[in-house]
Amino acid sequence: xxxxxxxxxxxxxxxxxxxxxxxxxxxxxxxxxxxxxxxxxxxxxxxxxxxxxxxxxxxxxxxxxxxxxxxxxxxxxxxxxxxxxxxxxxxxxxxxxxxxxxxxxxxxxxxxxxxxxxxxxxxxxxxxxxxxxxxxxxxxxxxxxxxxxxxxxxxxxxxxxxxxxxxxxxxxxxxxxxxxxxxxxxxxxxxxxxxxxxxxxxxxxxxxxxxxxxxxxxxxxxxxxxxxxxxxxxxxxxxxxxxxxxxxxxxxxxxxxxxxxxxxxxxxxxxxxxxxxxxxxxxxxxxxxxxxxxxxxxxxxxxxxxxxxxxxxxxxxxxxxxxxxxxxxxxxxxxxxxxxxxxxxxxxxxxxxxxxxxxxxxxxxxxxxxxxxxxxxxxxxxxxxxxxxxxxxxxxxxxxxxxxxxxxxxxxxxxxxxxxxxxxxxxxxxxxxxxxxxxxxxxxxxxxxxxxxxxxxxxxxxxxxxxxxxxxxxxxxx
Amino acid sequence: xxxxxxxxxxxxxxxxxxxxxxxxxxxxxxxxxxxxxxxxxxxxxxxxxxxxxxxxxxxxxxxxxxxxxxxxxxxxxxxxxxxxxxxxxxxxxxxxxxxxxxxxxxxxxxxxxxxxxxxxxxxxxxxxxxxxxxxxxxxxxxxxxxxxxxxxxxxxxxxxxxxxxxxxxxxxxxxxxxxxxxxxxxxxxxxxxxxxxxxxxxxxxxxxxxxxxxxxxxxxxxxxxxxxxxxxxxxxxxxxxxxxxxxxxxxxxxxxxxxxxxxxxxxxxxxxxxxxxxxxxxxxxxxxxxxxxxxxxxxxxxxxxxxxxxxxxxxxxxxxxxxxxxxxxxxxxxxxxxxxxxxxxxxxxxxxxxxxxxxxxxxxxxxxxxxxxxxxxxxxxxxxxxxxxxxxxxxxxxxxxxxxxxxxxxxxxxxxxxxxxxxxxxxxxxxxxxxxxxxxxxxxxxxxxxxxxxxxxxxxxxxxxxxxxxxxxxxxxx
Numbered sequence: 001x002x003x004x005x006x007x008x009x010x011x012x013x014x015x016x017x018x019x020x021x022x023x024x025x026x027x028x029x030x031x032x033x034x035x036x037x038x039x040x041x042x043x044x045x046x047x048x049x050x051x052x053x054x055x056x057x058x059x060x061x062x063x064x065x066x067x068x069x070x071x072x073x074x075x076x077x078x079x080x081x082x083x084x085x086x087x088x089x090x091x092x093x094x095x096x097x098x099x100x101x102x103x104x105x106x107x108x109x110x111x112x113x114x115x116x117x118x119x120x121x122x123x124x125x126x127x128x129x130x131x132x133x134x135x136x137x138x139x140x141x142x143x144x145x146x147x148x149x150x151x152x153x154x155x156x157x158x159x160x161x162x163x164x165x166x167x168x169x170x171x172x173x174x175x176x177x178x179x180x181x182x183x184x185x186x187x188x189x190x191x192x193x194x195x196x197x198x199x200x201x202x203x204x205x206x207x208x209x210x211x212x213x214x215x216x217x218x219x220x221x222x223x224x225x226x227x228x229x230x231x232x233x234x235x236x237x238x239x240x241x242x243x244x245x246x247x248x249x250x251x252x253x254x255x256x257x258x259x260x261x262x263x264x265x266x267x268x269x270x271x272x273x274x275x276x277x278x279x280x281x282x283x284x285x286x287x288x289x290x291x292x293x294x295x296x297x298x299x300x301x302x303x304x305x306x307x308x309x310x311x312x313x314x315x316x317x318x319x320x321x322x323x324x325x326x327x328x329x330x331x332x333x334x335x336x337x338x339x340x341x342x343x344x345x346x347x348x349x350x351x352x353x354x355x356x357x358x359x360x361x362x363x364x365x366x367x368x369x370x371x372x373x374x375x376x377x378x379x380x381x382x383x384x385x386x387x388x389x390x391x392x393x394x395x396x397x398x399x400x401x402x403x404x405x406x407x408x409x410x411x412x413x414x415x416x417x418x419x420x421x422x423x424x425x426x427x428x429x430x431x432x433x434x435x436x437x438x439x440x441x442x443x444x445x446x447x448x449x450x451x452x453x454x455x456x457x458x459x460x461x462x463x464x465x466x467x468x469x470x471x472x473x474x475x476x477x478x
Numbered sequence: 479x480x481x482x483x484x485x486x487x488x489x490x491x492x493x494x495x496x497x498x499x500x501x502x503x504x505x506x507x508x509x510x511x512x513x514x515x516x517x518x519x520x521x522x523x524x525x526x527x528x529x530x531x532x533x534x535x536x537x538x539x540x541x542x543x544x545x546x547x548x549x550x551x552x553x554x555x556x557x558x559x560x561x562x563x564x565x566x567x568x569x570x571x572x573x574x575x576x577x578x579x580x581x582x583x584x585x586x587x588x589x590x591x592x593x594x595x596x597x598x599x600x601x602x603x604x605x606x607x608x609x610x611x612x613x614x615x616x617x618x619x620x621x622x623x624x625x626x627x628x629x630x631x632x633x634x635x636x637x638x639x640x641x642x643x644x645x646x647x648x649x650x651x652x653x654x655x656x657x658x659x660x661x662x663x664x665x666x667x668x669x670x671x672x673x674x675x676x677x678x679x680x681x682x683x684x685x686x687x688x689x690x691x692x693x694x695x696x697x698x699x700x701x702x703x704x705x706x707x708x709x710x711x712x713x714x715x716x717x718x719x720x721x722x723x724x725x726x727x728x729x730x731x732x733x734x735x736x737x738x739x740x741x742x743x744x745x746x747x748x749x750x751x752x753x754x755x756x757x758x759x760x761x762x763x764x765x766x767x768x769x770x771x772x773x774x775x776x777x778x779x780x781x782x783x784x785x786x787x788x789x790x791x792x793x794x795x796x797x798x799x800x801x802x803x804x805x806x807x808x809x810x811x812x813x814x815x816x817x818x819x820x821x822x823x824x825x826x827x828x829x830x831x832x833x834x835x836x837x838x839x840x841x842x843x844x845x846x847x848x849x850x851x852x853x854x855x856x857x858x859x860x861x862x863x864x865x866x867x868x869x870x871x872x873x874x875x876x877x878x879x880x881x882x883x884x885x886x887x888x889x890x891x892x893x894x895x896x897x898x899x900x901x902x903x904x905x906x907x908x909x910x911x912x913x914x915x916x917x918x919x920x921x922x923x924x925x926x927x928x929x930x931x932x933x934x935x936x937x938x939x940x941x942x943x944x945x946x947x948x949x950x951x952x953x954x955x956x
Contacts, residue, residue: 040691040693040695042712042713166678170675196674196675197656200644232734232737233737233741234520236734238716256716258737259733259736260711266744270748274825275824282832283825283828292854295854296853296854296857298821299814299854303861307810310809310810313805313808321802324795324799327798328788328791328795330791330805331791332784332785334809335929335933335936336781336784338813339776339777339780339781339933342927343753343776343929347749347752350744350748350749351762354745357761357762364762365761368761372769372773375770376770379774379777383781383782384781387782387788403792449820450752450753450929451816451817451821454816458813
């Protein structure tokens with residue numbers, strides 16, 4: 001049989017069988033366990049999501065407890081919370097106890113505080129202690145991401161002994177993958193690391209100290225998920241240990257949790273850059289009021305800031321009245337400032353997120369953006385002037401679309417052209433410096449959104465435009 | 479010794495030693511290999527990046543060939559290309575041959591086509607064939623990401639035999655990790671998968687067919703990197719096989735390559751959303767002209783599109799002249815449309831990238847955005863009207879900042895308020911539908927940038943504003 005190939009337009013194989021499994025669940029639930037034995041828990045979770053919500057606990061009960069716990073791990077967060085809250089605390093505790101410690105802590109995080117407490121109370125003592133400890137950490141920190149199931153062995157152990165130990169653990173019911181084996185010194189502190197593969201390759205008779213890598217990469221429990229992702233991706237490792245200040249391994253973070261963390265982080269960054277608070281929930285699931293709150297706040301702030309443009313316009317009321325052609329180009333010159341600012345901001349926030357650029361690089365960045373902004377401004381300025389000359393020419397030749405800007409249309413064109421140079425230069429500089437400024441005062445540089453930059457640049461852009469007009473048209477038209 | 483903890487403000491441990499290693503390289507290069515034996519190749523690459531470029535080949539030559547190849551894998555792309563191009567084709571081929579096949583293909587991709595060809599010619603026949611095959615695929619596709627080093631075993635093999643085989647491979651000089659072992663049927667097609675851990679846990683006497691998982695996840699060689707990332711992250715696996723149409727395993731993609739792919743993809747998306755072409759190079763390294771090209775193209779297109787706003791303004795020239803207060807609010811109402819559009823676009827492009835939303839969901843999305851847009855519009859409309867009422871009140875009471883909009887200032891306020899409702903609703907709808915439209919006509923929905931949406935909405939927003947003014951002020955002021 002050809003293996004399941006993934007095609008974005010197709011649901012995974014498991015979901016195709018959902019109706020059969022749901023039917024089987026009604027007719028003979030006793031067969032469910034055996035019939036679904038070969039399915040991946042992620043696919044079983046898809047099946048659970050396709051059935052009526054009331055059926056999900058029945059379905060989970062029909063599976064062996066460890067399988068049910070695995071399915072829970074892949075289940076949609078909201079459904080999972082509802083299913084667990086619908087169970088008795090004992091039932092829920094029995095299921096949740098079978099989960100990996102890190103997943104268990106995450107799941108409890110999503111429940112009502114009271115319900116979570118009740119469930120924790122029903123856990124076996126050891127599990128309870130472990131869970132309470134993990135719940136102390138921010139879920140987005142290394143401590144919150146780590147699982148406490150890992151293999152660590154005294155560095156003096158021989159390769160044969162370690163292999164026997166690893167086989168015993170592999171055959172036990174603990175499910176955490178063991179891609180890496182950590183060695184510890186006489187005080188139990190992290191001393192080295194070797195992969196399962198390296199253990200298999202190790203010569204007989206050697207001790208782990210002979211074959212393990214010393215100075216293993218590690219993170220502190222308070223490191224944020226971006227930092228964890230960077231270590232894992234820089235060193236191409238699949239698991240990184242979380243080490244206390246005293247040097248003891250507290251847990252490990254595996255690469256799958258890091259991928260999820262990267263994806264979430266990126267979703268937040270994209271939404272912030274779009275000019276809103278991060279939703280923290282899938283778009284299709286978030287409630288109407290939460291959505292309005294997350295979007296309305298920034299929209300209102302931006303509107304209020306943008307009111308400055310009205311003040312600028314009021315200030316130049318007389319000039320607008322004297323030179324009818326002036327207001328015509330306001331949207332044009334203003335938007336170019338916002339666009340160039342948006343480009344610069346997206347470049348710099350991303351370069352900061354990837355640590356290509358640090359706070360201290362602001363001057364180097366400014367020195368790159370100044371000539372770039374000037375060049376782009378000249379380019380746009382020429383385009384803008386050409387537009388005016390063209391329409392005037394069409395007017396002079398009585399063609400459709402032609403427009404009479406003024407007897408001094410060349411001057412108007414020059415005002416637009418020079419303003420564009422100034423505005424695009426300012427936009428590029430302001431857009432690139434805003435993330436530095438935000439970071440300097442302690443905000444997330446990713447809050448520098450395209451609309452925020454546009455709003456900041458609009459006010460200045462408008463002022464530049466009118467000042468250039470005052471300078472060039474003084475004595476002629478003004 | 480306490481292991482190296484990662485702190486974003488600190489350079490990794492290896493880099494601290496860079497000056498020592500550079501000094502040692504000058505004095506006694508023969509000691510380099512032994513002195514750096516325990517260092518991670520990623521840290522050695524940092525050291526290489528800290529030395530004068532001419533020294534790098536000397537440094538690499540001082541390391542054992544396999545170590546030098548590993549360091550090359552972590553080296554900055556541009557430096558790597560320069561170092562390899564400075565060597566003879568034979569020297570370069572000797573180094574590159576030691577790399578993983580997927581990395582080797584990637585490295586050659588970065589070189590001058592002629593230089594790459596010369597190096598390929600100097601490789602041993604088998605390596606050459608393998609490399610040429612990999613280079614046929616798009617570097618961003620599964621075929622381009624995969625490595626051809628993996629372990630596959632006939633499903634009839636016993637667990638003991640397989641373990642012996644795996645140990646032999648682990649002890650050989652091939653370096654690709656072997657997190658998963660694939661089983662094949664009598665025709666050599668992919669039949670199952672098991673992890674190294676599962677192999678260790680398997681009962682003695684069983685065959686692999688008894689213990690392997692059937693229906694393993696797989697991707698086709700033409701799948702794009704987003705798809706590969708999705709499979710790996712959905713199923714929490716560290717490696718996914720690339721399978722031909724006939725069902726044979728062609729290679730495997732490991733999770734570290736996927737993380738890099740996700741990061742690159744995200745950088746591209748952020749830059750596109752900012753309104754430019756993706757740079758494809760780190761911000762600090764891209765040349766001036768490339769930067770101008772990648773930014774200037776979109777800026778020019780946007781400016782030319784924005785010229786439509788000038789046309790709209792020309793059309794309403796008479797009204798602007800009659801009601802002096804009208805132009806004052808143009809930047810305000812226009813920018814609100816762009817801001818709400820930017821929000822909606824960032825939400826939808828991200829939801830599409832995560833496959834939360836498919837092309838067929840456009841109607842469901844529109845039905846969510848319509849009430850959201852209306853509500854946000856009413857919120858902003860009230861704010862806008864309050865602003866006008868407040869300034870007018872301050873004028874009537876002869877206060878600073880006050881402004882006389884008109885004897886009919888209530889009507890002007892109503893024009894601004896109602897326009898904001900219309901423009902924000904339109905902005906939200908247009909911003910959310912644009913990614914669908916782009917995808918429908920075969921473009922990347924991520925090309926729906928904040929500036930593009932703003933530009934599209936500016937033209938419509940301006941028209942809405944003037945039409946509302948015409949309707950409300952007809953017979954009174956116009």
